[in-house]
Amino acid sequence: MTVPSWRGIASRVDLLRSTGPRHAWRRYRQDLALRPVLAGRGERLVRTLWADAARELGATVTELGSSRFEIRLGQTSTTIDGQTTALNSQEAVVRAADKPAVYGLLSRAGLPVPEHLAFRSGDARAARTFLERSPVPCFVKPADGSGGEGITGEIRNPGELRRATLSASRFASRLLIEREVPGDVFRLLVLDGRVLDVVRRLRPRITGDGRSTVEELVLGEYDRRLGENGAVALKPFVVDLDCILTLQNAGLSLRSVLPAGTTVTVKTVTNWNRPEENMALGTAVAKELGADAVAAACAVGLRLAGVDVIAPTANAGLAASGGVVVDVNAVPALHHHALVANGGATARVAVPILRALLENAGPAASDDC
Template sequence: MKYINKVIRLIRKMILCMRPYNGFRNRKIFKSFSGFQRDFYIKYWAEASSAIGASLDDVGYGCFKITKGNKKTYVRNFNVMLDDNLTLNIAGNKPFVLNILKEHNFQIPKFLEYKLQDIIKAQAFLESLGKSAVVKPASGTGAGRGVTTHINDITKLHKASNFASSYCETLLIEEQVEGDSFRLLYIEGEFIDALRRDPPIVIGDGQSTIKQLIRQENNKRINSDEILTFHPLIIDMECKLKLKEQGLTIKSVLDRNQKIIVKTVVNQNSCFENHVVRDTVHPSLILTGQKIVNELGITLGGIDVITTDISIPLQESGGIINEINTTPGLHHHSLVFEKDKILPVGEMVLNYIFSNK
C-alpha cells in the first residue's frame, strides 16, 4: 500500500508539472531565481564571520566551514549546526506540534489531519467550520509550498487536497484565521526579533492585466541590483482564489495606482512587504513563544503568529500560533523594508554556537 501511495504521489506531481502555470513556465521562472539564495548567504556568512573574528571557507556541496580559534562549525544557506535531527523532524510534523500546543492550551486554529482516501472527514470539518479553511501538507515542506487558502467549498477542497498531497501523503485542514502574519525569532528561549510579513501585492498602471503586472514584478525582482526576495511570484490556485475573492481574475486590468493582494500566503512576497515590529510585540506573546520553544526543546526557532494586532494578547485579538519553524530563514530578518532596523542575526547565531562549544 505504501508503494502504491508513493506511485500515486509521483503521478500527481507529473500531472501538476504538465499544467501550463505549474509546469514548464514555473520551472523556467524559478531557474532565474535559483542563485539568489546561494549568493545572499555567501555574503551573509562572510560578513557575520568577519564581525566575530572568524574565518569562512568554502568546503563544497553548498557548505561553508566557519572557524574561530580551535572551534569550528558548518553552515549551508540558513541551515546551522544547532538543533538535532529529531528536534527538526518533530517540529516539522505539523499535526504533532499542533497536538502538543493544544495540550498546553496555546491559541491554535481548529484543525483536522486526513488523507485523500478519507477526504470525507475533511468535507465534514469544512462544513462544521462555517468559514474558509486552509489546506496544507502535514510535513516535509516549507516556504508555503503546497498551501492553499480560502477553501470554502467541496470543489476547492478536493483541488487543494490533490495539490497538497503531491508534497505529503498526510494533509491538514485548518480554519483560516484573519489577521497579519508575524514571525518571532528565538535563540535558546531568548526573544531576538519580530517581523510582520505582508502578502505580495501588485500595483495597477491603468493598462496592464494582473497577469502582466505579475510578470513585470518578477522581472523587477530578477533585474534588481539588490536581492529583494528568493522567490518569483507564481500564478497558482492560491493566487486565483485570492483574486476571485476580490472579484478579479488574472485578466483583470487595475486602475492606475490601484493596489491589490495577489496571494494570502506570504512566502512569495519581497523585502518591501516585510516590516520590523520587535518593539511592538506584547510581552505575553513573547512569553508564549519562549514557552513553546522550551517545551519542544528548540534552540533556534521561528514562531509564526497570525493576529490582527501584535501589541495585544492573542486572547484579546483572537489570534493564533500558526506554525513552528526549526530552520527559520535568517534572511527574513535582513530582507526588510526598514533597513535601519536590521539586526545582525547571523552574528548572534554564530556567537551562540561558539560560546556553547
C-alpha cells in the same frame, strides 16, 4: 516521502484550466530562467550573512562547498550548511516537521492554534465535513514540509477543497485543513529563550496601472525578480490555486484590469511576497507575544526557531488578541530578517546565532526550556 507523479500532472492540468496554455508556457520559460538565478542569490545571501557574523566575532570562515561553511574562533569551530545549524537536535527537527504533532504540543502548552484536522489525500470525507461546518474559509496544506509549498487558502466549498487537496498532495499524502484566522503574519525568531527579531510579513500584493490585467501584473513581477540583482524575493511570483481562489474571493480574475493605484492581495501565503512587503519590528512587540513565541519553541524542543503567528496586532499576547501559532520552524529562513522594506532596521540575527554555536555547539535537550 515519494508521492506518485500522477498527482503532479493532474494538479498542473487542473491549474491549466484556470490560466490557459499561453500563461502556462510563459511561466514554464520563466521558471527555467529563474532556477539558476535564485540558486546564485541564495548562495550570495548566506555567504554574506555568515561572513558578516564571523567578522563581528573575530572568527574565520572557510567555504567547504556550495553554501557550506566552517567557521572557527580559536580552538572552537562549527559547520553550517546554508542556513542549517547544529543548534537543534535531529530529533527536534524531525518533530517540528510534523505539523499535526506540533499543534498537539502547542495546545498542551496552552498556546492557541487554528482549528484543524489531519486527513489523507486519498480520503477527504472528514475534511469535507470539517469544511461544511462554519466558519469558512479554510487552508489546506501538507502536514509535513515548509516553505509555503502546496498551501492553498480561501477554500469555501467542496469543489475548491478537491482542487486544494490535489495541489497539496504533490508534496505529501498526509494533509491538514484548518480554519483561516484574520490578522497579519508575524515571524518571531527565538534563540535560547529570547526573541532576537520580529518581522511583519504582508501577503503578496499587486498595484494596478489602469491598463494591465492582473495576469500581466503578476507576470511582470516575476520578470522583475528575474532581472534585478538587489534585495529581491528568493521565490518566484506565480499564479497557483491559492492565487486563483484569492482573486476569486475578491471578485477578480486573471483578466481583470485594476484601476491605477489600486492594490489588491493576490495570494494568502506570505512566503511568496517581496522585501517591500516585510517590515522589521526588532523586539518592539508585546512581552506577552514574545513569551508565547518562546513557549512555542520550548514546546517543540528547539533552541533556535522561527515561530509564525497570525494575529491582528503585535502589541498583545495571543490570548488577548485572538491570534494563533501556525508554524514552528526548526530551520528558520534568516533571510526573512534581512530582506525587509525598512533596511535600516535590519537585525543582524546571524551574529547571536553564530555566537551561540561557537560557545556551545551542541543542541540542548528538549526538556532544558
